[in-house]
Amino acid sequence: MTETDKEQGPRPDLVINGVGSAAGGIYGKVLIDGVGKVGGSLTARLFKANGQIRVKGGVKSREMEVNGILNLDGPLEISTLKLDGILHVDGSLTGESCVLNGLVTAKGDCELEEFRGVGGFTIEGLLSAGHIDIRLAGAGKAHEIGVESLKIRQEDSGIWNRLLGGIIPKLRPALTARVIEGDNLDLEYTAADIVRGGRVIIGAGCSVGLVEYRDRLTVHPEARIGREVKTGD
Amino acid sequence: MEDDLISKKELLDLTGISYGQLYRWKRKRLIPEEWFIRKSTFTGQETFFPRMLIKARIQNILSMKDDLSLDELASKLSDTEGFSEIRLSEQAIIERNIVTSVAMSAYGSAVRSEEGLYSFEQLLCLYTADTLLARGDMSLEEGRLLLRTLEKHAGALAGKPGELFFVRKMGVALFLLAPSPAELYFDEGVRLVAKVALGDLIEQLKGRLT
Numbered sequence: 001m002t003e004t005d006k007e008q009g010p011r012p013d014l015v016i017n018g019v020g021s022a023a024g025g026i027y028g029k030v031l032i033d034g035v036g037k038v039g040g041s042l043t044a045r046l047f048k049a050n051g052q053i054r055v056k057g058g059v060k061s062r063e064m065e066v067n068g069i070l071n072l073d074g075p076l077e078i079s080t081l082k083l084d085g086i087l088h089v090d091g092s093l094t095g096e097s098c099v100l101n102g103l104v105t106a107k108g109d110c111e112l113e114e115f116r117g118v119g120g121f122t123i124e125g126l127l128s129a130g131h132i133d134i135r136l137a138g139a140g141k142a143h144e145i146g147v148e149s150l151k152i153r154q155e156d157s158g159i160w161n162r163l164l165g166g167i168i169p170k171l172r173p174a175l176t177a178r179v180i181e182g183d184n185l186d187l188e189y190t191a192a193d194i195v196r197g198g199r200v201i202i203g204a205g206c207s208v209g210l211v212e213y214r215d216r217l218t219v220h221p222e223a224r225i226g227r228e229v230k231t232g233d
Numbered sequence: 234m235e236d237d238l239i240s241k242k243e244l245l246d247l248t249g250i251s252y253g254q255l256y257r258w259k260r261k262r263l264i265p266e267e268w269f270i271r272k273s274t275f276t277g278q279e280t281f282f283p284r285m286l287i288k289a290r291i292q293n294i295l296s297m298k299d300d301l302s303l304d305e306l307a308s309k310l311s312d313t314e315g316f317s318e319i320r321l322s323e324q325a326i327i328e329r330n331i332v333t334s335v336a337m338s339a340y341g342s343a344v345r346s347e348e349g350l351y352s353f354e355q356l357l358c359l360y361t362a363d364t365l366l367a368r369g370d371m372s373l374e375e376g377r378l379l380l381r382t383l384e385k386h387a388g389a390l391a392g393k394p395g396e397l398f399f400v401r402k403m404g405v406a407l408f409l410l411a412p413s414p415a416e417l418y419f420d421e422g423v424r425l426v427a428k429v430a431l432g433d434l435i436e437q438l439k440g441r442l443t
Contacts, residue, residue: 128256130253148256178277182253184253
């Protein structure tokens with residue numbers, strides 16, 4: 001494999017089966033099955049990983065599919081991401097759409113047009129998206145959330161999950177954020193300091209310090225709200 | 234500094250856009266990251282924007298978004314190159330109401346290039362003078378001094394945020410250009426007549442050109 005291939009022609013593919021390591025660079029397809037290690041940042045058209053993979057740098061790829069565990073030491077830029085498993089990004093995550101089935105963590109901001117699926121997430125910066133529709137099976141955490149529409153539900157969890165959730169807070173399926181802002185907010189099991197939006201639904205299990213809404217506010221009887229303010233008149 | 238900023242809530246009330254639109258435009262890089270200024274307030278942390286810049290930018294986006302896709306818009310707004318290529322004749326400038334005919338007849342000949350056309354920088358000089366004239370802060374004669382100042386030194390501030398200070402002491406006019414944020418302190422006989430951020434003017438001028 002060449003380290004970098006800046007020529008326009010056909011790019012080389014990177015294939016790892018079993019245990020192996022490779023250098024970063026520009027590839028056509030990256031296919032890793034097994035345990036793989038990539039020494040530097042990657043650019044690819046397609047990135048498909050099954051198993052446990054570590055990239056010592058960022059990844060840029062049009063399409064990405066992960067089954068297993070993927071650790072990135074840099075930012076991730078994708079068009080579409082399909083994740084079954086665990087993804088850790090040491091930087092920002094930007095892209096068009098992400099279908100989640102598992103856990104995603106990002107040290108920076110997360111910018112997506114569409115973010116949906118089942119699982120949990122930890123975004124240490126701003127989670128900004130067009131539409132978010134997540135059924136939480138683990139903790140959902142973001143410093144701030146800014147969206148057009150946001151829908152948070154609790155995944156029907158089994159008895160084991162419910163038991164473990166009581167002991168280990170990380171497994172409790174609830175959303176925590178400092179500020180949530182958006183046009184259409186439909187929340188359940190959410191703890192936030194401030195929620196600001198157009199049409200806001202505060203569902204069961206929510207605890208919000210301050211709600212500011214423009215058009216409509218619906219509050220579930222089991223939700224706790226410190227203060228509610230209607231704005232924009 | 235306080236009144237130069239606008240809070241996010243105030244901005245949404247003023248322009249009628251929604252949170253979703255604001256975040257979408259930020260994702261599409263229509264609004265630069267640096268304009269999101271975080272500050273602590275008594276209600277916790279809030280986001281503020283430079284008032285003039287963001288208002289002009291949102292006006293620009295709203296007026297163009299029906300004709301262009303957001304991606305096209307992003308490249309257009311970040312594309313300063315497109316503006317630096319611009320060459321306009323005197324007639325076109327007056328017709329498009331970019332600069333008033335008063336300012337044009339007074340300063341036009343001093344600013345324009347030999348072919349009689351105006352570049353973006355030259356337009357900016359005229360526009361600055363025009364703005365101050367329109368506010369009634371500055372006389373026509375003082376405007377010439379301003380133009381000389383801008384012509385000579387605006388280049389040094391290119392690409393950086395800068396501010397123009399216009400002060401008077403005992404009837405004598407002075408112009409100062411400084412990179413912002415600059416805190417200037419004057420002796421007591423000095424009156425600060427006007428303070429304008431060059432970034433605001435550039436943004437407004439871009440709005441008029443598109």
